[in-house]
Amino acid sequence: MKQELLSYLNNQTDFIDLNNLNDLFTAAKLAEVFQVKRNTVSHYLNQLTKEGKLVKINSRPVYYFHKEAFEHQFYLLSGNVYSSTEEIMKEQPLFGREKDFFSLMIGHDKSLNRVVEQIKTALNYPDNGLPVLITGESGTGKSYLVQLIYQYCLAHDLINENAPLVTLNCAQYANNPELLTSNLFGHAKGAFTGADSDKTGAFESANGGILFLDEVHRLNSEGQEKLFTYLDQGVIYRMGDTAKQIHIKTRLFFATTEALDSTFLTTFIRRIPIQVRMPSIYERSRNERIELVYSFFLNERRRISKRLLVSGQVISLLTGRSFKGNIGELKNTVKVTVAKAFLEQRDLKDIQVTIYHLPEFVLNNNQQSLQTPTQEEIMLTENTTINQLVERYNPNQKRVIDTFERIINEFQKADGKLSDCENQLKQTVDHLFDYLLFETDRQQKHEMLLYLTQYIRETFRQMESAYQIKFNGNSVYALSYYLFQRGSSKWYPEDNELQELIRSLDRQIKATYPTSYHYVERILELCKLKLDLDISEMDRIVLALYLKKADWTRGLSIPKAIIVAHGYATASSIANVANRFLGKDIFESFDMPLDVSPQRIAEEILDYSENNDISNGLVILVDMGSLKEIYQYFPKQITVPIAIMNNVTTPLAIALGENLQKKLALSEMVELSAKQAAFDWQIIYPEENRFKALLTTCQTGIGTAAHISHLLEKSLPGACELKILPYEYHILADNQKDETVFAIYDVLGIIGTDNPQIEDIPFLSLEELISGDENQKLMEWLAPVMTEEENQLFNKNVIRNFSLEKVIDSVTILDTEKVMKEIELFMRDLETQANLTLSNAKKLALYVHISCLIERLIRNVPIDTYQCDDECYQCRQSDFENIKKSFSVIETDYSVDIPDAEIAYIYDIIYRNVDRPTKDDDF
Numbered sequence: 001m002k003q004e005l006l007s008y009l010n011n012q013t014d015f016i017d018l019n020n021l022n023d024l025f026t027a028a029k030l031a032e033v034f035q036v037k038r039n040t041v042s043h044y045l046n047q048l049t050k051e052g053k054l055v056k057i058n059s060r061p062v063y064y065f066h067k068e069a070f071e072h073q074f075y076l077l078s079g080n081v082y083s084s085t086e087e088i089m090k091e092q093p094l095f096g097r098e099k100d101f102f103s104l105m106i107g108h109d110k111s112l113n114r115v116v117e118q119i120k121t122a123l124n125y126p127d128n129g130l131p132v133l134i135t136g137e138s139g140t141g142k143s144y145l146v147q148l149i150y151q152y153c154l155a156h157d158l159i160n161e162n163a164p165l166v167t168l169n170c171a172q173y174a175n176n177p178e179l180l181t182s183n184l185f186g187h188a189k190g191a192f193t194g195a196d197s198d199k200t201g202a203f204e205s206a207n208g209g210i211l212f213l214d215e216v217h218r219l220n221s222e223g224q225e226k227l228f229t230y231l232d233q234g235v236i237y238r239m240g241d242t243a244k245q246i247h248i249k250t251r252l253f254f255a256t257t258e259a260l261d262s263t264f265l266t267t268f269i270r271r272i273p274i275q276v277r278m279p280s281i282y283e284r285s286r287n288e289r290i291e292l293v294y295s296f297f298l299n300e301r302r303r304i305s306k307r308l309l310v311s312g313q314v315i316s317l318l319t320g321r322s323f324k325g326n327i328g329e330l331k332n333t334v335k336v337t338v339a340k341a342f343l344e345q346r347d348l349k350d351i352q353v354t355i356y357h358l359p360e361f362v363l364n365n366n367q368q369s370l371q372t373p374t375q376e377e378i379m380l381t382e383n384t385t386i387n388q389l390v391e392r393y394n395p396n397q398k399r400v401i402d403t404f405e406r407i408i409n410e411f412q413k414a415d416g417k418l419s420d421c422e423n424q425l426k427q428t429v430d431h432l433f434d435y436l437l438f439e440t441d442r443q444q445k446h447e448m449l450l451y452l453t454q455y456i457r458e459t460f461r462q463m464e465s466a467y468q469i470k471f472n473g474n475s476v477y478a479l480s481y482y483l484f485q486r487g488s489s490k491w492y493p494e495d496n497e498l499q500e501l502i503r504s505l506d507r508q509i510k511a512t513y514p515t516s517y518h519y520v521e522r523i524l525e526l527c528k529l530k531l532d533l534d535i536s537e538m539d540r541i542v543l544a545l546y547l548k549k550a551d552w553t554r555g556l557s558i559p560k561a562i563i564v565a566h567g568y569a570t571a572s573s574i575a576n577v578a579n580r581f582l583g584k585d586i587f588e589s590f591d592m593p594l595d596v597s598p599q600r601i602a603e604e605i606l607d608y609s610e611n612n613d614i615s616n617g618l619v620i621l622v623d624m625g626s627l628k629e630i631y632q633y634f635p636k637q638i639t640v641p642i643a644i645m646n647n648v649t650t651p652l653a654i655a656l657g658e659n660l661q662k663k664l665a666l667s668e669m670v671e672l673s674a675k676q677a678a679f680d681w682q683i684i685y686p687e688e689n690r691f692k693a694l695l696t697t698c699q700t701g702i703g704t705a706a707h708i709s710h711l712l713e714k715s716l717p718g719a720c721e722l723k724i725l726p727y728e729y730h731i732l733a734d735n736q737k738d739e740t741v742f743a744i745y746d747v748l749g750i751i752g753t754d755n756p757q758i759e760d761i762p763f764l765s766l767e768e769l770i771s772g773d774e775n776q777k778l779m780e781w782l783a784p785v786m787t788e789e790e791n792q793l794f795n796k797n798v799i800r801n802f803s804l805e806k807v808i809d810s811v812t813i814l815d816t817e818k819v820m821k822e823i824e825l826f827m828r829d830l831e832t833q834a835n836l837t838l839s840n841a842k843k844l845a846l847y848v849h850i851s852c853l854i855e856r857l858i859r860n861v862p863i864d865t866y867q868c869d870d871e872c873y874q875c876r877q878s879d880f881e882n883i884k885k886s887f888s889v890i891e892t893d894y895s896v897d898i899p900d901a902e903i904a905y906i907y908d909i910i911y912r913n914v915d916r917p918t919k920d921d922d923f
């Protein structure tokens, strides 16, 4: 009895609301629930309080709740006996106030983020919220969501404290639709045989509260009509009484496991403005599945009140398979597993859960299995919290968020005065960055991290040139790791007081470190669009405090110089060559579309001058003759001299760049440069001194090219002076030899997935590199930069680093073995469907391309560069269909839809260089 009481309160405490204590927590109600005398219950409750398991509130009536469950859900308590709820609330730290009930749902800030946002919108819509339809397979958490909605409404006074939550599962009345309608809308006496008296239905019972209709598609046509009347007019009629309108005000929630295309549902959903879909367990990320498994084991531990040691294999098996009954079935499976282990070891101090306790179906492998590496075992004690477990699994992101919380706590302790906590804040931020810089596994060549680092480096370069500063070498990595670890998770407290505190800290940081703050703002602004970042005040605070430390030194105080020119990459090409020649980043460039107006150019320049330090003057080089037109758009109040020079050429830029560094007066400098440039300069690049380079390229974005480049770099012998540069395929294909890289480097060759066909520049396909067939060719290219020995070493490294597994391993974060198996099946299937034989080279190309493709689709970045028009689709329809069909297994296994543009691309890989496929062709 005592144990049952404890476990009952354990479950109820998850939903406790101190502002509105339910009488479920009183001895009287508990006696009723357990059908025992009140004295008996009181005796046990007091005993449990003495043992430290329950908390007692000596108010009238006296309340008891589960201490550990409360601390798990809310905050730590100092004692066990309190005189009032207010006393308990005083112990509440600033964090955790206004508990957001939805945060109890695992995935609320990830896969359910949008669902929670939509629900909050619906709930807060005046005047009585909006009805919501929740769809999702069985066990995905629909009912659980409605329970949380109810708690949320109570906590936010959206319904009054006694408002009911009424649930009706329409599926329970499958064989008796009349009873369902009657239970829902009530009936009048005599409405049908057996209706001896008037009866109120669920609608009336739910008046003022929430009505939840589960499996709503089971409503018969009469019920549906009545439901539509309520949705349209807010009134119901009891069965058998069409005369009496009953006005009802209830918040409606519907759930269904059915697809929304059944006839009823289509008419129905037109009236339901908000529909949310609960993802299946299969669609949840690995992190979320692990969190669910952890939390269910924690629940069971609390129930059995013993330490629980769960083997890593058990966690892997549970997170690595899909459950038809989704989270509900997973939860039950954990329960059954722990129960079996408990039965076996009930006399022991610790309960060990191993795979022998799992139900058999979990062990059999026929089920859809999800990729998950082996997990570590976990020990759950009474002090273990879900946060600790998750933190162990994803320590870095947690570390960033902890830092946010620590900063706010320190600032709060200092009564909101930055000057009183400046040193502590700096220390906290330093600790974070030390950790990020030294603990982030640099070997972890995550594609996203590579991309971030590349982009941040470019942004820093721009900043350094704009402000004539130099960032500490580590800053690029610090910022990239920070953004990488912080991830896309949003951290923003709901509490108004906290928000105000953050805003105040932000203002004080801005006032105390104006330069650092300005740089950070600028960097984040530059990164924001490209990196799809959702920047918050906390990011600015942390980074401004960090960059404050980094020793950026001011460079020369010379005027700023920019080049503005029409056409694709014209200005940037000139700026690149000039900067390279001058050995400094003197020029910034603006590439303008051909039809841009002078006004637009002037606006761009003014925008630049607002965001850059131009106190030493500004020189603008433009490529068109209408200078006066640009001048007229400049405001009269310009405070620094601005020189505009026309007809920009590379020689002019170089001459100006050299003169700028001589610190002449602006007019002198401009005159001199114009004169010098007029001497028909010619820059001749000394061939021998140019760096040798290899380019890597890929049609579907720079990501794969960067990976190839990385693997090649890894293969180079130490002393070799060779640059390996990833390059956008389209830029190379469009610009050909005009692309700046060819002016700066001596390009020995290009390696990639597609040949951009550049005259005199040899190309090696990735497939050739992997198959090793053409390694000789690569060796020949590299002969000028390597000795014979180095060449052999390089060759050996290339063979090792460019095995198919290594390449796939490096281009995706997916399980390489699994991906390769799936692609092999795809190819086999396609060969049968289309009656063709793929050559080894095509197979290699497909292995590499499809592995990238799956990952891109999982990340939701399909290629958009590849166009497939209707005509092309028509004429190749049957081939397209074959490819599509063969992809169906991959589509299901990875839950992705492969768009036509991708199919067209695969089509090209398979049928490229072949006029038309015929049955007998050997590809």
Ligand SMILES: Nc1ncnc2c1ncn2[C@@H]1O[C@H](COP(=O)(O)OP(=O)(O)OP(=O)(O)O)[C@@H](O)[C@H]1O
Residues within 6 Å of the ligand: 104, 105, 106, 107, 136, 137, 138, 139, 140, 141, 142, 143, 144, 145, 257, 327, 328, 329, 331
């Ligand atoms: N996001 C979640 N976090 C933690 N527990 C969850 C979550 N979602 C569901 N659960 C748990 O999983 C169990 C099943 O959920 P629930 O009964 O709400 O599913 P359902 O979609 O209503 O299923 P059905 O359609 O079969 O009624 C519940 O015990 C619930 O507590």
